[in-house]
Amino acid sequence: MRSERTTVIVEIAMSAALAAVLGLIRIFRMPQGGSVSLEMLPILYLSFRRGAPVGMVGGAVYGFVQLVTDPYIAHPAQFILDYPIAYTLVGLAGLVPSRPALGVALGTLGRLAIHTCSGAIFFAAYAWEGWHVWSYSLVYNLSYLVPEAIICGIAILLILHSRRKA
Numbered sequence: 001m002r003s004e005r006t007t008v009i010v011e012i013a014m015s016a017a018l019a020a021v022l023g024l025i026r027i028f029r030m031p032q033g034g035s036v037s038l039e040m041l042p043i044l045y046l047s048f049r050r051g052a053p054v055g056m057v058g059g060a061v062y063g064f065v066q067l068v069t070d071p072y073i074a075h076p077a078q079f080i081l082d083y084p085i086a087y088t089l090v091g092l093a094g095l096v097p098s099r100p101a102l103g104v105a106l107g108t109l110g111r112l113a114i115h116t117c118s119g120a121i122f123f124a125a126y127a128w129e130g131w132h133v134w135s136y137s138l139v140y141n142l143s144y145l146v147p148e149a150i151i152c153g154i155a156i157l158l159i160l161h162s163r164r165k166a
Helices: 001-022 042-052 052-069 076-095 100-122 133-165
Strands: none
Touching: 001 042, 001 052, 042 052, 042 076, 042 100, 042 133, 052 076, 076 100, 100 133
16 A cells, blocks of 8 residues: 555656656747647646546646746736646546547646636736737637647557557
8 A cells, every 4th residue: 555655656756757858848839838848748648547636636746846947927826827727637637548539638628728717817918909818818828738739649649559559
Protein backbone atom coordinates (compact mmCIF):
# COMPACT_ATOMS: atom_id res chain seq x y z
CA MET A 1 0.00 0.00 0.00
CA ARG A 2 2.69 2.47 1.01
CA SER A 3 4.89 1.48 -1.94
CA GLU A 4 1.99 2.04 -4.37
CA ARG A 5 1.32 5.53 -2.95
CA THR A 6 5.01 6.38 -3.30
CA THR A 7 4.93 5.17 -6.91
CA VAL A 8 1.93 7.41 -7.66
CA ILE A 9 3.61 10.43 -6.05
CA VAL A 10 6.75 9.82 -8.12
CA GLU A 11 4.66 9.48 -11.30
CA ILE A 12 2.90 12.78 -10.53
CA ALA A 13 6.24 14.52 -9.97
CA MET A 14 7.76 13.05 -13.13
CA SER A 15 4.69 14.00 -15.18
CA ALA A 16 4.82 17.58 -13.93
CA ALA A 17 8.56 17.81 -14.60
CA LEU A 18 8.22 16.35 -18.11
CA ALA A 19 5.28 18.67 -18.84
CA ALA A 20 7.45 21.62 -17.78
CA VAL A 21 10.24 20.56 -20.14
CA LEU A 22 7.83 19.90 -23.02
CA GLY A 23 6.16 23.25 -22.35
CA LEU A 24 9.46 24.98 -23.13
CA ILE A 25 9.49 23.49 -26.64
CA ARG A 26 6.87 25.60 -28.39
CA ILE A 27 5.66 25.45 -31.95
CA PHE A 28 4.30 28.97 -31.54
CA ARG A 29 3.41 31.36 -28.73
CA MET A 30 0.44 33.71 -28.52
CA PRO A 31 0.99 37.38 -27.61
CA GLN A 32 -1.08 37.43 -24.39
CA GLY A 33 -0.19 33.94 -23.27
CA GLY A 34 -0.83 30.43 -24.49
CA SER A 35 1.24 28.35 -26.86
CA VAL A 36 1.25 25.12 -28.81
CA SER A 37 3.49 22.50 -27.24
CA LEU A 38 3.29 18.98 -25.85
CA GLU A 39 2.91 20.15 -22.23
CA MET A 40 -0.47 18.41 -21.78
CA LEU A 41 0.87 15.04 -22.95
CA PRO A 42 2.38 13.82 -19.63
CA ILE A 43 -0.72 14.91 -17.69
CA LEU A 44 -2.98 13.16 -20.22
CA TYR A 45 -0.90 9.99 -20.02
CA LEU A 46 -0.92 10.09 -16.22
CA SER A 47 -4.70 10.50 -16.30
CA PHE A 48 -5.21 7.53 -18.59
CA ARG A 49 -2.79 5.43 -16.57
CA ARG A 50 -3.95 6.30 -13.04
CA GLY A 51 -7.41 7.82 -13.45
CA ALA A 52 -8.88 11.30 -13.27
CA PRO A 53 -8.16 12.08 -9.59
CA VAL A 54 -4.44 11.37 -9.94
CA GLY A 55 -4.33 13.12 -13.32
CA MET A 56 -6.00 16.16 -11.81
CA VAL A 57 -3.45 16.29 -8.99
CA GLY A 58 -0.68 15.98 -11.59
CA GLY A 59 -2.24 18.81 -13.59
CA ALA A 60 -2.46 21.03 -10.51
CA VAL A 61 1.18 20.33 -9.64
CA TYR A 62 2.19 21.21 -13.20
CA GLY A 63 0.09 24.38 -13.03
CA PHE A 64 2.07 25.52 -9.99
CA VAL A 65 5.37 24.56 -11.68
CA GLN A 66 4.41 26.60 -14.74
CA LEU A 67 3.38 29.48 -12.51
CA VAL A 68 6.91 29.54 -11.08
CA THR A 69 8.79 28.99 -14.36
CA ASP A 70 6.80 31.04 -16.91
CA PRO A 71 4.16 33.26 -15.28
CA TYR A 72 1.92 35.79 -17.01
CA ILE A 73 -0.05 37.36 -14.18
CA ALA A 74 -2.57 40.15 -14.63
CA HIS A 75 -4.56 39.61 -11.42
CA PRO A 76 -4.35 37.26 -8.40
CA ALA A 77 -7.56 35.43 -9.35
CA GLN A 78 -6.34 35.09 -12.96
CA PHE A 79 -3.17 33.28 -11.92
CA ILE A 80 -5.23 30.73 -9.97
CA LEU A 81 -7.54 30.21 -12.95
CA ASP A 82 -4.90 30.06 -15.68
CA TYR A 83 -2.40 27.91 -13.86
CA PRO A 84 -3.49 25.35 -11.23
CA ILE A 85 -7.21 25.20 -12.10
CA ALA A 86 -6.85 25.07 -15.89
CA TYR A 87 -4.25 22.31 -15.78
CA THR A 88 -6.14 20.42 -13.07
CA LEU A 89 -9.00 20.08 -15.53
CA VAL A 90 -6.71 18.46 -18.12
CA GLY A 91 -6.78 15.49 -15.73
CA LEU A 92 -10.47 14.99 -16.55
CA ALA A 93 -9.21 12.95 -19.50
CA GLY A 94 -8.90 10.03 -17.11
CA LEU A 95 -12.69 9.85 -16.77
CA VAL A 96 -12.81 7.92 -20.05
CA PRO A 97 -9.66 5.77 -20.10
CA SER A 98 -11.06 3.42 -22.74
CA ARG A 99 -11.67 6.32 -25.18
CA PRO A 100 -8.45 8.35 -25.37
CA ALA A 101 -9.61 10.73 -28.11
CA LEU A 102 -12.67 11.62 -26.06
CA GLY A 103 -10.50 11.98 -22.96
CA VAL A 104 -8.13 14.39 -24.71
CA ALA A 105 -11.14 16.40 -25.89
CA LEU A 106 -12.64 16.43 -22.38
CA GLY A 107 -9.39 17.53 -20.73
CA THR A 108 -8.83 20.21 -23.36
CA LEU A 109 -12.42 21.46 -23.03
CA GLY A 110 -11.93 21.82 -19.28
CA ARG A 111 -8.78 23.83 -19.82
CA LEU A 112 -10.47 25.86 -22.58
CA ALA A 113 -13.40 26.76 -20.34
CA ILE A 114 -11.13 28.15 -17.63
CA HIS A 115 -8.82 30.03 -20.02
CA THR A 116 -11.86 31.50 -21.80
CA CYS A 117 -13.33 32.76 -18.54
CA SER A 118 -10.00 34.19 -17.48
CA GLY A 119 -9.50 35.85 -20.85
CA ALA A 120 -12.95 37.42 -20.89
CA ILE A 121 -12.60 38.71 -17.34
CA PHE A 122 -8.96 39.74 -17.12
CA PHE A 123 -7.86 40.31 -20.72
CA ALA A 124 -10.93 42.09 -22.12
CA ALA A 125 -8.79 45.10 -23.06
CA TYR A 126 -7.10 42.96 -25.73
CA ALA A 127 -10.37 42.05 -27.49
CA TRP A 128 -10.32 42.77 -31.20
CA GLU A 129 -12.33 45.78 -32.25
CA GLY A 130 -15.96 44.87 -32.82
CA TRP A 131 -15.66 41.56 -30.94
CA HIS A 132 -17.54 40.74 -27.77
CA VAL A 133 -15.03 39.86 -25.01
CA TRP A 134 -16.37 36.31 -24.61
CA SER A 135 -16.20 35.59 -28.36
CA TYR A 136 -12.72 37.07 -28.52
CA SER A 137 -11.53 34.99 -25.56
CA LEU A 138 -13.02 31.78 -26.94
CA VAL A 139 -11.49 32.24 -30.41
CA TYR A 140 -8.15 33.36 -28.97
CA ASN A 141 -7.90 30.28 -26.74
CA LEU A 142 -9.17 27.89 -29.41
CA SER A 143 -6.44 29.15 -31.75
CA TYR A 144 -3.73 27.44 -29.72
CA LEU A 145 -5.64 24.78 -27.78
CA VAL A 146 -7.10 23.03 -30.84
CA PRO A 147 -3.68 22.46 -32.48
CA GLU A 148 -2.21 21.41 -29.13
CA ALA A 149 -5.09 18.98 -28.52
CA ILE A 150 -4.70 17.45 -31.99
CA ILE A 151 -0.95 17.00 -31.59
CA CYS A 152 -1.27 15.62 -28.04
CA GLY A 153 -4.19 13.43 -29.10
CA ILE A 154 -2.17 11.82 -31.89
CA ALA A 155 0.82 11.39 -29.58
CA ILE A 156 -1.25 9.82 -26.77
CA LEU A 157 -2.92 7.42 -29.22
CA LEU A 158 0.51 6.33 -30.48
CA ILE A 159 1.85 5.93 -26.94
CA LEU A 160 -1.15 3.96 -25.70
CA HIS A 161 -1.14 1.80 -28.84
CA SER A 162 2.55 0.97 -28.40
CA ARG A 163 1.96 0.12 -24.72
CA ARG A 164 -0.74 -2.39 -25.67
CA LYS A 165 1.62 -4.16 -28.06
CA ALA A 166 4.44 -4.39 -25.50
